[in-house]
Amino acid sequence: MKLQRLLGSAAAIAVVASAALIYNVFPAHGSDHQDAPTLIAHPAADITDVFVFPSANTANVVLAMDTHPLIAKGAGPTTFFDPQVMYQLKISHSASGIEDQVIQFKVNGTDQNQTITVYGPAAPNQTGVDSTYLSTSAGSVTYGNSATLSNGMQVFAGPRADPFFFDLFQFFKIIPDRNQANQPNPPAASATSFNGFTTAFNQANGTSCSTAQATDALSSNGFNVLALVVEVPKSLLQGASSTIHVYATTSTQTGT
Amino acid sequence: MRELIKSFAGTLAAVVGITGLVSCGGGSSTSLPAAPNAYHQIERLARPAVKELFQNYQAHDTTNRATPYADPTLPGAINSFMTGVAGRSPAIANAVQGVLIPDEIAADLSQTATTSAYLGVETGGFTGNKFGGRGLLDPVIDISLGVVFGGFVPALFSTIPDDKKESPCLTVENVPAQTGLPSQVAGANSQYATPAQIGAANGETSTFPYLGAPH
Numbered sequence A: 001m002k003l004q005r006l007l008g009s010a011a012a013i014a015v016v017a018s019a020a021l022i023y024n025v026f027p028a029h030g031s032d033h034q035d036a037p038t039l040i041a042h043p044a045a046d047i048t049d050v051f052v053f054p055s056a057n058t059a060n061v062v063l064a065m066d067t068h069p070l071i072a073k074g075a076g077p078t079t080f081f082d083p084q085v086m087y088q089l090k091i092s093h094s095a096s097g098i099e100d101q102v103i104q105f106k107v108n109g110t111d112q113n114q115t116i117t118v119y120g121p122a123a124p125n126q127t128g129v130d131s132t133y134l135s136t137s138a139g140s141v142t143y144g145n146s147a148t149l150s151n152g153m154q155v156f157a158g159p160r161a162d163p164f165f166f167d168l169f170q171f172f173k174i175i176p177d178r179n180q181a182n183q184p185n186p187p188a189a190s191a192t193s194f195n196g197f198t199t200a201f202n203q204a205n206g207t208s209c210s211t212a213q214a215t216d217a218l219s220s221n222g223f224n225v226l227a228l229v230v231e232v233p234k235s236l237l238q239g240a241s242s243t244i245h246v247y248a249t250t251s252t253q254t255g256t
Numbered sequence B: 001m002r003e004l005i006k007s008f009a010g011t012l013a014a015v016v017g018i019t020g021l022v023s024c025g026g027g028s029s030t031s032l033p034a035a036p037n038a039y040h041q042i043e044r045l046a047r048p049a050v051k052e053l054f055q056n057y058q059a060h061d062t063t064n065r066a067t068p069y070a071d072p073t074l075p076g077a078i079n080s081f082m083t084g085v086a087g088r089s090p091a092i093a094n095a096v097q098g099v100l101i102p103d104e105i106a107a108d109l110s111q112t113a114t115t116s117a118y119l120g121v122e123t124g125g126f127t128g129n130k131f132g133g134r135g136l137l138d139p140v141i142d143i144s145l146g147v148v149f150g151g152f153v154p155a156l157f158s159t160i161p162d163d164k165k166e167s168p169c170l171t172v173e174n175v176p177a178q179t180g181l182p183s184q185v186a187g188a189n190s191q192y193a194t195p196a197q198i199g200a201a202n203g204e205t206s207t208f209p210y211l212g213a214p215h
Helices: A011-026 A168-174 A199-205 B002-006 B010-021 B052-054 B058-066 B074-083 B090-100 B142-150 B152-156 B197-203
Strands: A047-054 A060-071 A086-092 A101-108 A117-122 A137-144 A145-148 A154-161 A226-235 A243-252 B040-045 B105-110
Touching: A047 A243, A047 B040, A047 B105, A060 A243, A086 A226, A101 A226, A117 A154, A137 A154, A145 A243, B010 B074, B040 B058, B052 B058, B052 B074, B052 B142, B074 B090, B090 B142, B090 B152, B142 B152
Parallel strands: none
Antiparallel strands: A047 A060, A060 A226, A086 A101, A086 A243, A101 A117, A117 A137, A137 A145, A145 A154, A154 A226, A243 B040, A243 B105
16 A cells, blocks of 8 residues: 555655565564554554653643654654554543543544544543544644634644654563564573673672663664554643553454 | 662552552453454554563464453463573563553553653552553663563562573563663663663654654
8 A cells, every 4th residue: 555655656665665674674662662462454543652641731641642653764754653543542530541532533634634633631431452533523634734613622633753762672582472583482691781881880799691782773763653642731621530441452353 | 770660669569559569361352343344453562572582473363353341361471481591580471461451551651751661550650650651762672671570570579589590682672772670780881871862863853743854
């Protein structure tokens, strides 16, 4: 699909081919990158990270979910959300974790003209693993842009630099099972230490931890993600407790 | 540094009293039968690297299709990884499971902190403040490693004895070098000295949408 869309441009083809190559060469699931076969086959539904942090505006809180791991350097603006995928942030107001509110993103279109309609925060039609879109939306945003919706919520949907950092390849040496490329028969561990330790540390602790430089796999390789970011007035997230419990999901009608 | 941790122990005990050792078996949610036009969950995520660290790769799909509050496999995976691969005591394993289940990111919106602090709600502020949540530059992996392979749990929970089974070479990954955590290595040999340097490398900003423009 992606290649067909870009057949008119040899340069664009090169970018996509490069992206596909890197996606395979760097079989990485850092925070949650490429964590199951269903998602490797469907990267637009693969959630890489979830964030919840304060805004400079103390009346607001920021929620974000990143999707589509390992978009190669330069390929962000030509990678799009999947209209067959329902993207959701789910919010519980109790220690039970059962969602009291949801924020839903419905994607329309398949290219750079796609729009993302946003529903909520509001009570879901039903809790649990099956979901339907709410009946009333707060507005929409166009791909790659920000918008302020009718409920006062700011939203962004589009490509961003992947913010996750981790010496992922050293981790895979320590626990090879976690590398999807090693499935179904992962090799034995080839390292027992993370990198970056000092001689002084080893002397003080009687250890022989690795002193090679620790490096971040994602920023070093210029990887990107597709981000859904909302800045929400706290007044929209009122519940029984001031503490919210947040998780993100992707869903499809086929379940594949 | 250890005294610093100890000072939070009382708060932690209170937190554990509320959230500790949450049993989370195969119980069903309150969901209704799926509507004909329903979308079926195929992926789920909250705290970073929980599935990746604790759960065998082949088990991820089951967790991805379950709710955080009725996950049939993740609670047991945390416990068995802690006592097996990590070699920790059952008491420490139970504490970690209790804090991490249900797997959701907690944030206290009544707190006035201007920054996030991953696991701050669950640890009574030990990781920085009681807002909790998770920010772009929170050292989430180093915090997790300190819990799993380091001395964070026995230092925080006065009722849980130190099992003396820490793995120093796995307690911190040194990206970046300086995190403010007790487990960090002074003078670490790292590509980035500080979290801010990573933020700069990724073009992050202090204004919406915060994440940097694509590379």
